[in-house]
Amino acid sequence: MNNLSKKEMTDLYPSLLLERAVSEISKLPGIGRKTALRLVLHLLRQDVGEVESLAQSITKLRKEVKHCHLCHNISDTDTCDICANPLRDHSTICVVENINNVLAIENTGQFRGVYHVLGGVISPIDGISPADLEIDSLVERVANGNVKEVIFALNPTMEGDTTGFYISRKLTGFDVLLTTLARGVSIGDELEYTDEVTLGRSIVNRTKL
């Protein structure tokens, strides 16, 4: 049961091209070398056209995608579809951390205002300070007038709360209503499994039936 010597064995992968593709794909978040190899072997079985189409779609996206000059959401044009839509309520701005949050709120079909994408939340541990976020541009939008309400739709975490608090301080002095997402028991939740902080706050902030 002697193992083969270095000379007798070949490298881990039989092809440098394969090795390179696996390394590149395994850089993606949540994809290890085993999954990357599985994806690469799948791609090898596809038509050249299919693989080129995948490759082009990601380079084209990265190179050509723009950010809306108003809300900083990603967009194919200088002004995104939401900001350009005259039927949306431009006096209500919903402040979110990232693009995913815009998609999540749009998905509900319950919001007819516009957005402001901060690009992150204040987090000293990760080295993200207010200057790294789109906070000044939000204050500018409010200062330009015509904004009646700013809704903070940030994650209910310490960083989200800190960011909301920081921005709310920046917006004092403007005649604008500041609101935040309702917090309470989730619909469909069982009370006995709801965490005590959420349950406690939902009793204190109970609403009229």
Next chain:
Amino acid sequence: MNNLSKKEMTDLYPSLLLERAVSEISKLPGIGRKTALRLVLHLLRQDVGEVESLAQSITKLRKEVKHCHLCHNISDTDTCDICANPLRDHSTICVVENINNVLAIENTGQFRGVYHVLGGVISPIDGISPADLEIDSLVERVANGNVKEVIFALNPTMEGDTTGFYISRKLTGFDVLLTTLARGVSIGDELEYTDEVTLGRSIVNRTKL
């Protein structure tokens, strides 16, 4: 709580480029639209060079990778590193289903022969017949002489067994030893949790200490 009308709402994604990249990535096996979106948003945060490097590595692989003319393993050259290695034992051919199996066996460092990649196993349900596999080329390699042993390293499934049986019939008449992977209790397994077929066969085929 009226939902927004179609006109007030925008499409699911704020960008056609994003939509296209998500669709392309979600075609990959085991990757749904949510994961695809997460990967795409990750790529958007990377340098253009990084994204190009990923895209190029997969198109280059698909376009330029070759299959070894002897063993049909993937390779950067006409003859793969294993078949071209004079230190390997070219009289022992290990028959495997696909490239993954070559990688798995090479990883053990216990095999100094060469391979033959069938490209699948006989499976009438999936419409794979012997003619779709590299069986004739294997028979040809054996017929050319200098082959002493053919090892069947196929998955212990009905399809694997059928394929092994089919090939063994094709190789009758040649002066070649046909062997198969040892089957028995896995090292590190607990006997009480070993399935009865494996345990039964390992008692019948017990080996001398």
